[in-house]
Amino acid sequence: NAGVTQTPKFQVLKTGQSMTLQCAQDMNHEYMSWYRQDPGMGLRLIHYSVGAGITDQGEVPNGYNVSRSTTEDFPLRLLSAAPSQTSVYFCASTRTPENEQFFGPGTRLTVL
Amino acid sequence: AQSVTQLGSHVSVSEGALVLLRCNYSSSVPPYLFWYVQYPNQGLQLLLKYTSAATLVKGINGFEAEFKKSETSFHLTKPSAHMSDAAEYFCAVKKSGGSYIPTFGRGTSLIVHP
Numbered sequence: 583n584a585g586v587t588q589t590p591k592f593q594v595l596k597t598g599q600s601m602t603l604q605c606a607q608d609m610n611h612e613y614m615s616w617y618r619q620d621p622g623m624g625l626r627l628i629h630y631s632v633g634a635g636i637t638d639q640g641e642v643p644n645g646y647n648v649s650r651s652t653t654e655d656f657p658l659r660l661l662s663a664a665p666s667q668t669s670v671y672f673c674a675s676t677r678t679p680e681n682e683q684f685f686g687p688g689t690r691l692t693v694l
Numbered sequence: 695a696q697s698v699t700q701l702g703s704h705v706s707v708s709e710g711a712l713v714l715l716r717c718n719y720s721s722s723v724p725p726y727l728f729w730y731v732q733y734p735n736q737g738l739q740l741l742l743k744y745t746s747a748a749t750l751v752k753g754i755n756g757f758e759a760e761f762k763k764s765e766t767s768f769h770l771t772k773p774s775a776h777m778s779d780a781a782e783y784f785c786a787v788k789k790s791g792g793s794y795i796p797t798f799g800r801g802t803s804l805i806v807h808p
Contacts, residue, residue, distance in 0.1 A: 586737075613794050622703065624784065624800035625738075632794065640795070672737055679794030680745060682728055685737035 583608050588673050588686035595663040595693045603658040603689050605673030613676045614656040615640070615683070616648065618669040625672070631656055663693045696721045698787050700799035708807050713757075713772040715802050717785030720766060725787045727768045728796065729759055732782040741783070744768060755779070780806045 589604045607614065615630040627640030631650040645667060647659040656675075660667060670690050674683040701716040719725060726745055730738040742753025749761045755778075759770045768785060782803050788796040 615795065622800065625798045627795060630795060674738075676794065679788065680726055682730075682740040682743055683738075683796070685730075685739065687737045688735075 585609065586673055586675055586684050586686035588671075588689050590689060591687065593689060593691050595660075595691065597663060597665060597693060599663050601660050601663065603660075603671055603673075603691075605656045605658065605686060606654050607656075607673075607675040607684070608654065609675065609677065609684065610653060611675035611677050611684070612653065613679070614650070615674045616646070616656070616658045617672045617674065618642065618667075619672060619688075620669050628658065628671075660691075665693045667691065668693045696725070696787055696789050696797050698785050698797050698799040700783075700785050700802050702802055703800065704803045704805060706805040706807065707775045709777055710774050713770070713775045713779065713804065715770040715783050715785075715804065717759075717768045717770065717799060718766055719768065719785075719787040721787060721789050725789055726796075727759075727761060728786040728788070729753065729757070729768075729770050730784045730786065731755075732784065732801075734781070738784060741770070775804075775806050777806050777808065780804055 586607045612633045616628040617625040629648040631637045673686040676683045697720045699718045728743045729741040732738045742751045744761045752758045757772045785799040786796040
């Protein structure tokens with residue numbers, strides 16, 4: 583199993599551009615999440631999904647959209663990038679609520 | 695709402711010394727507790743988890759943690775630090791029966807001196 587994969591690994595955007603961060607898992611996990619990690623802030627939840635077709639907002643959802651059309655994929659869309667969205671983004675999945683999360687390797691995004 | 699406090703954003707130890715990383719949580723019901731490790735430029739990976747089977751939990755790389763309900767703590771320890779233990783460590787709590795979303799602490803950076 584590849585586990586949780588994320589693409590791209592690095593991305594530089596200009597303010598106002600849009601892009602999609604890709605996340606896929608091959609473990610047939612129902613639960614998937616997107617986090618951003620900033621120095622001194624730990625992990626902050628952006629959006630999450632409890633199954634295909636079901637998504638909800640986390641702690642910091644503004645400026646981001648998600649959709650979950652399949653169990654495997656959970657893309658994160660930045661609608662109009664801002665410098666405040668410069669961060670490292672992690673996707674995670676879990677089989678059941680009682681189990682640990684499996685994290686992807688992250689996408690390092692810089693918005694100029 | 696549940697919360698997680700990790701005392702100390704940075705902990706510095708000498709190689710061979712005891713490692714103690716502190717985690718306190720607040721939860722109105724018995725929780726699931728996790729410790730994750732993040733090596734530089736990588737994602738988080740599970741070190742160990744508490745799911746009520748035993749209060750002392752052993753994880754990978756010689757780490758262990760003890761669940762103390764009376765103190766609402768889940769501190770992470772390792773008897774002898776190794777240079778390769780230098781990383782960021784995150785404590786996370788998930789309330790049993792509630793949302794599947796865990797609450798993460800802000801992380802503790804472990805620095806190991808030779």
